[in-house]
Amino acid sequence: MRQTFDKEQFQKDLLQWYEKEKRDLPWRRTSNPYYIWVSEIMLQQTRVDTVIPYYLKFIERFPTMESLAEADEEELLKLWEGLGYYSRVRNLQIGVREVVEHYGSEVPKTRKEISSLKGIGPYTAGAILSIAYNLPEHAVDGNVMRVYSRLFEIPDDISKPKTKKIFDELVTKTISHEDPSSFNQAIMELGAVVCTPRNPHCLLCPVQEHCAAYASGTPLDYPVKKGKTKVRKVDIFPFVLQDEQGRYLMRKRPSEGLLANMWEFPYVERASEDLTDPQQQLEKQLNTKIKVGQTYEPYKHIFSHLHWNIYATNGRIVDSNDIKETATMKFFTIEEMKALPMAVPVQVLFKQILNHIIL
DNA sequence: AAACCGGGGCC
DNA sequence: GGCCCAGGTTT
16 A cells, blocks of 8 residues: 555545435445345446335335245246346345344354355455444445545556455455444445546545545546457347237246346347248247237347347247147236236337237 | 356446 | 446356
């Protein structure tokens, strides 16, 4: 650490600012470690404003760890619908079950024990320990790395796993032992509202005088991050297929991988240079004949690592006796479909169906 | 160490 | 269109 850094004054400036400016968020009105846990999982890679309504619904439905431990996965996924990263909620339930069964329903208070729980990595362990139990543990996320990389002009590439150790140690050295909970939340709050990626509000920053990058006029040079991921483009051909009774054929995705266990309209995918007919592909896959109807307006869905161009068609199964219903391939009525967890690109189609029926 | 895993907001 | 977000797990 550079010699001119005044740790005590830094903590004081930061905590005074936080006490005055902190946002009133639902999970800041509790120190219940289970509620903090839920909020931290939801906040992974997800913005505060998005999380708030999901958090309130989730806590209302599952006010205790015991109630969550007993929940059906389908209901969990439905509550999580639209948040993304659906394995988060399954891991959360697994972790909560471990606490109920092996820790007497008391969230453990050591990094070693809490880190052993499913879905709790180094960041979430530190966040729960500090926020709920007021222990001086580091909780380093993207915000913290950005703030500290500017405070100390850290030249290391934050996309490299090895670099994280530098930030863990810096936070451990500088964290307030009088109020670790507020300290960690204050750093994250600072990163969220002041020390932002593109437009840092340095003139409003409570720790401006402690910031090496500000002194050098280089905040935008930090954090150092490189490494691009190129997105794969795929054409998706979903078929909205009804049987003779007007029910819709839905398919449940595999239990692992992209959008695990979510429901979808059966689709085939095709690389752009492939010329095979999607309808024939699906007929072969389902071993049935399809009478196609109309096509929907094509639309896109962007994942961080994948770019879907979606060309949907509706139609009918010529003879629904061809389809042997299974746990992962069934006909549903509209009302039944409303209870199925569907990812956003699937909901786009479902909403079109609902609108068409009303008209 | 690198790949995988959603979705939305912002510039 | 690219980047970012209160990351963790798997390979």
